[in-house]
Amino acid sequence: MVAGEASGDLLAGLLLQGMRKRWPGLQAQGIGGPQMARRGFEAWWPHEKLAVSGYAEVLRHYREIVGIRNQLRERLLADPPQAFIGVDAPDFNLDLAAALKARGMKTVQFVCPSVWAWRMKRVEKLQRSCDHVLCLFPFEPELLAKHGVAATYVGHPLASVIPADPDRQGARASLGLPLQGEVIAVMPGSRASEVAAMAPRFLHAAALLQRQRPRAWFVVPAVPQRRAAIAAAVRASGLKQVVVVEGQSHAALAACDVALVTSGTATLEAALFQRPMVISYHVNWLSYLLMKPRHLQPRVGLPNILLGDFVVPELLQGNAKPRKLALALSDWLDAPDRMRAVQEKFRGLHAQLQRDTATLAADAIEKVLQS
Template sequence: MVAGEASGDLLAGLLLQGLHARWPGLRAAGIGGPQMRVQGFESWWPHEKLAVSGYVEVLRHYRELVGIRNRLRERLLQEPPDLFVGVDAPDFNLDLEAALKQRGIRTVHFVCPSIWAWRPERAEKLRASADHVLCLFPFEPELLASHGIASTYVGHPLAGVIPMEPDKSAARQALGIGPAEEVLAILPGSRASEIAHMAPRFFGAAVLLRKSRPGLRFLVPAAPGRRDGIEKAVRASRLDGQVRIVDGQSHAVLAACDLVLVASGTATLEAALFKRPMVIAYAVNWLTHRIMRPRQLQPWVGLPNILCGEFVVPELLQHDANPDALAAALLDWLQSPDTMAAVQEKFRALHLVLRRDTPRLASDAIQKVLEG
């Protein structure tokens, strides 16, 4: 298995639970993180090595990433596994899967690349790489079938883990937060490049919000290895002592908060499953944005908006993701409790659509692949 960054590690860890239930003697190894290691996964390289996004950012790490992929490919070809599962990270995994598939190793790709959002040409590469695709979203199998790609909708594992009605009181008690306090969760991303781009903007917005909501508390869950970057951004914003950073515990933070400021990515879906109103923001290197923008196929970038098919929450991108605009959008939520309640109902409906027995459905699909 290969999973990149925190979201892939989380998904792979949940998948491994189902695989171990079906095959108790399963041995899994490759590239992964702490959630996978809890399931007995043997990680040959840390998953943080793959936590790179954007054309320019990838170019800076290109030689190292290719070197890791080449060494991993040779190791797997010398000691062929029964199955290779690439978890997201398509730029890394699809080429690796194609090489393994050509040598007769069965391959599964977990998380359909977002060919419905941008880079539709990736469908042909996916067909050449994966024997089967495990899809998180219900509209994906029909799209893949039109390209001749076998797939199964397995639901989103997070929808089975996150309760339909999160226990806000218990989460607050665990984090030492009073029941009447107003709390903003700030999630600037799990990659170093995301934190560099987003954290200064997010904490700049926090400074502005304190002026109109002096009692507002700020909670930041730090992904493994990212605390230093977040602390640096907090100091630069002169918010020392006013922002509480917790190691991990993103689900506890989302359960405890009233509102979320979040970088676009899997965390936006987690916030939606916790029924929390949010403001989604993202910014990348200007050249990366210039290359990517013409390839965007939908008007939304945030998963909650894509899945709902409308702008249910604000998206502020690139230059629009500035502290003034972010603070204003957050304040709009805080001043509109009826609107907050309405979006929570939309997120409950979305949760029901995504909640399936993912570990069982995924292991059923994988068994069929293994049986040829």
């Protein structure tokens, strides 16, 4: 198995939990993180090695990443497993899976690449690389079937982990936040490049918002490797009444009234917690120039894509300015009726995505192994 960042590690950990129920003697090895390790996974490389975003950032780490992939490929070809499962990280996993499949190995991709958002040419790579794709979203299998790719909708495992009625008061108490008053979650991402780009912007926006709303509190979840960088950005912003927590992103989302979130899986997590949000990102200018022409969707945030509308604001690239971010957060807090309306939409999305993912995924993987 290969998972390439914190969100993939979380998904892979949930998948492993279901697979171990089906196959108690399962051996799982490759590239992964702490959630996978908790389920007995043996990591030959840490998932942090692949947690790089943006074209320019990937180019800087290209030699190391390709070296890891080559070493992993040779290791798997020398001692073939019964199956290779790539978890997200399509740029890394699909080329590796293609080489393994060409040598007769069974290959599964867990998380369909966003072919519906980016150029459909990636479907051709899926055909070459994967015996089966496990899809998180209900519309994906039909889309892939049109292109000859076998796929199964397994639901999104986070919808089974995240409660339908989050305990706001309990989460606030556990994080040392006031039980009453406004709390804003600030989520600049887990990758080093994301934190470098987004944390100063987000925390500057938080400081501006705090001037308008002096009683507001802020909570900033940080993966362990980024805590020092985020703490430094907090100090530079002058933000007060702020709690920086290690991990605990779900507790932060449960505790907050509204969230400021870097585009990615965290936006879906915020939606499943039924929290209004402002979605943002800013990448290296070269990465942006390369990415922009390839994007087919008018929306980039997963909640907006899945609901087919701009239900939450997206402030991207040139619009990812602290004052605009602070204003968008304030607009939510000043409109309780609007907040309740979007929360109802997110409740419906939660119900749609909630399936017995572990069992459905294990069923699909078993069929691949028997084919």
